[in-house]
Amino acid sequence: ARGPEDSTLDSEEHSGSSISELRYLFQWLHKSLPYILILCIKLTMQHIIGISLGIGLLTTFMYANKSIVNQVFLRERCSKLQCAWVLIFLTGSSLLLYYTFHPQSLYYSLIFLKPTVDFTNFWEVLWIVGITDFILKFLFMGFKCFILLVPSFMMSFKSKGYWYMLLEEFCQYYRSFIPIPVWFRYLIGYREMDNILGWSLGVLLGLLYFILKLLSFFGHLRNFRQVLRIFCTRPHYGVTASKRQCSEADDICSICQAEFQKPILLICQHIFCEECISLWFNRERTCPLCRTVISDHINKWKDGATSMHLQIY
Ligand SMILES: [Zn+2]
Ligand SMILES: [Zn+2]
Structure with a gap:
């Protein structure tokens, strides 16, 4: 015997649109949810x-x-x-x-x-x-x-x-x-x-x-x-910047906004603290100011982190 629910489902199916198919699937899920839950608990x-x-x-x-x-x-x-x-x-x-x-x-x-x-x-x-x-x-x-x-x-x-x-x-x-x-x-x-x-x-x-x-x-x-x-x-990303080059850059590192500590001059002529720029290259390969490619590899994992990735295959 066919219930009223089944006949409505059928008519929707015949309309052929993907939305009604989706609704059918949803209804099926809705009806079977308690059974799925029971099985899940058993499996758990x-x-x-x-x-x-x-x-x-x-x-x-x-x-x-x-x-x-x-x-x-x-x-x-x-x-x-x-x-x-x-x-x-x-x-x-x-x-x-x-x-x-x-x-x-x-x-x-x-x-x-x-x-x-x-x-x-x-x-x-x-x-x-x-x-x-x-x-x-x-x-x-x-x-x-x-x-x-x-x-x-x-x-x-x-x-x-x-x-x-x-x-x-x-x-x-x-x-x-x-x-x-x-x-x-x-x-x-x-x-x-x-x-x-x-x-x-x-x-x-x-x-x-x-x-x-x-x-x-x-x-x-x-x-x-x-x-x-x-x-x-242990590649160097640039050379040590001179006093004159630093003062031309207003003596301020644009990453830490403080006075240069061990200033490094990159090939793009931008100056940063050695520490600041080496931290930057742990995430990026380009100069933070002009986007010139400086490094050919991102030095990820230098911060001691371990990848979350679960290698299962
Ligand atoms: Zn700095
Ligand atoms: Zn630059």
């Missing part, structure tokens, strides 16, 4: 450990990331105690996680080895890729804490900035390799279609994945080589 209950673990990892990451950026920003006034605490906190949480899931030997996937995981289960594969990505971030954040703890007479703040940048770029590069063996095993694995068709489809998908990854690596590699070059050469 089934994966409660995974979900709470994910939230825990995310908050740990955000807390540590914010602390490290703060400490890097404070320079001489950075608290060694806080850095040591973040280091201990990150080590502790990583060790606790690996201890809890010891039987699965998840740490194997940190170095491309095969962990004891059911590779036909999509959620399990996704879970291990996510955890490994977070732990690798924690590891490299730990290295950044180590650098923060190095006394300033052994390593200048400027040189520390380059180290943070190198560490972060290397971390991102390494993290893009890590999921390959896991996803590859998942893609070429087959169980339901235990025949030649299932096998060849798996191989085809694995191959496609591999080609896509290979293409993205060349892009990443170029960027990483650029960062390595900057790390080794």
